[in-house]
Amino acid sequence: MATTRVENFEGFKDRHGPLTWGQRHYWTILAGHPMNRRQFSLRQHWRIPAGANLELVCSAVRTLVERHEALRTHIFFHGDGEPIQRVRGCGSFQITVRDVGHEATEADAEEAAGDMAAQDFRLNEEFPIRFQVLLADGEPVFLAVVVSHLAVDGYACGVLEGEFMEVVRGDKDLAPPSKQPLDWAEKERSSAGASVNRRSLTYFDELLRAHPVSLFPRDNAMENVGREGFPVVLGHGVGLGAKISELSGRWKSPVSAVALASLVRSLAHHSATDVFPLGLTSSNRFLPGADGYVGMLAQNTALGVRTAGKSTRELAGEIRRSQMAAYQSAAYDQGDLDALLEVAHPGADRVGFGAVSHFVNFQHGYVFPPRPDGIAPELPPYFLWHGDRVPYEIPRFGIIISSDDHDLGVRIFADPAALPVSKVESIIKTFFDEFIGH
Known part of the structure; x- marks a missing residue:
């Protein structure tokens, strides 16, 4: 049985203005997936x-909404025009409260979040965040939260969780937020922001001129293949998380660069080229003033890859240097980038966002999902299985590499018109074999 509480806020300023670059970047992704x-x-x-x-729990939730304008903002889209955001100075939001009986489990909390995420946000009518408190015999156990990625990124979710815990525990008074999204947008539109934008556009232009070849181009004759969602293949390397950490120390390169070095070697092996651009997701949390910022900062960037004649160790060092250049050019005006690509790189392999049509993420300290039934835990050194399809339509592929202190994982979803499942499996196997060989 669920009930609904209405929480009110007032006394703040109404504000409005353009989206930040991070929000505008993510809007292009949403626009490319209108049905899902x-x-x-x-x-x-x-x-x-x-x-x-x-x-106390509801009071802590209200504190978050009052502190962070991103959580009490409506976003309006006017046809083909630029979207705008309007911060509400007074209003209300809802908290669903549900008692699940004698015990509330992680599975109950995940199900609650999934139920809240089943409906897309009507961002012009509702705030971009939903809350549900799960009770066990009347006592609060979990707070399930669903928030639009257009409003915040993953790092911001961590900020919100940390602040929620501090308020509930009464640990200390919270410092004022570093910035609000409209303040960030104003900074981006300053002369300093224009300089950052020009540097990023120059970087993308030069990178695509030097690395113009597409990885795994799509077979347009199979244009309807992706309608049911892209197939997903997962791989789990037992003990390879420790191996990648050991290589990182020995090669003096971060674990992400070591992982990418083996990945790009595998991608080159299974494609027709050893020179290509690789799309990356950057959180942009290294930017001044980003610490504690609750908003959307992540944007896609890219690095150039040349694998011929290089050892995996040499590639790791080169990728480390390339990563720094890529991250320094990961803040830009999406509209300006689109205009550049249309004029200077009309044949570039991109679809609606970023500079290339695929992306790679790396996560360290990841908590791995349970291995599927039927896979023995002692099976060395790695194993693969298939996950549920994901409803993407426009990237060529997406790769998420994950590690902890012991294991290494990889998850690839791919358009089968560009990457058949059998080739995805081969890419993952070669990726793992690269680590085993060192």
């Missing part, structure tokens, strides 16, 4: 500290 935008909502569930009552 709900897949881009971020799902969270936070365990509520023992002893906190419902009133």
Whole structure:
């Protein structure tokens, strides 16, 4: 049985203005997936500290909404014009409260978040965040949260969770937010922001001139293949997380560069080229003033890859240097980038966002999902399985590499018109074999 609480806020300023570059970048991704935008909502569930009552939990939630303008903003889209955001100075939001009985589990919290994410956000009518408190015999156990990726990124979710915990525990007074999204947008439109934008556009222009070849171009004759969602293949390398950490220390390169070195060697092996651009996602959290910022900062960037004649160790060092250049050019006006690509690189392999049509993410400290039934835990050194299809339509492929102190994982979803499942499996196997060989 669920009930709904209405929480009010007032006393703040109404504000409006353009989207930030990060928001505008993500809007192009949403615009490319008009039928399944709900897949881009971020799902969270936070365990509520023992002893906190419902009133305290709801008060902490209200504190988050009052502190961060991103959580009380409506976003309006006017046909082909630029979207704008309007911050509400007074208003209300809802918190669903549900008692699940004797025990509330992680699975209950995940299900609650999934249920809230089933409907896309109507961003011109509702705030971009939803809350549900799960009770067990009347006591709060979990707060399930769903928030639009257009409003915040993954790092911002961590900021919100940390602040929620501090308020509930009464640990300390929270410092004022570093910036609000409209302040960030104003900074981007300053002369300093224009300089950052020009540098990024120059970087993309030069990179695509030097690395023009597309990886795994799509077979346009199979244009309807992706309608059911892209197939997903996952791989789990037992003990290879420790191996990648050891190589990182020995080669004096970050674990992400070591992982990417083996990945690009595998991609080159299974494609027709050893020179290509590789799309990356950058959180942009290294930018001044970004610490503690609750908003959307992540944008896609790219690095250039040349694998011929290089050892995996040499590639790791080269990728480390390329990563720094890529991240320094990961903040830009999406409209300006689109205009550049249309004029200077009309044949570039991109579809609606970023500079190339695929992306790679790396996560360290990742908590791996349970291995599927039927796979023995002692099976060395790695194993593969198939996950549920994902409802993407426009990237060539996406790769997420994950590691902890022991294991290494990879998840690839791919348009089968560009990358058949059998080739995805081969790419993952070669990727793991690269580590085993060192």
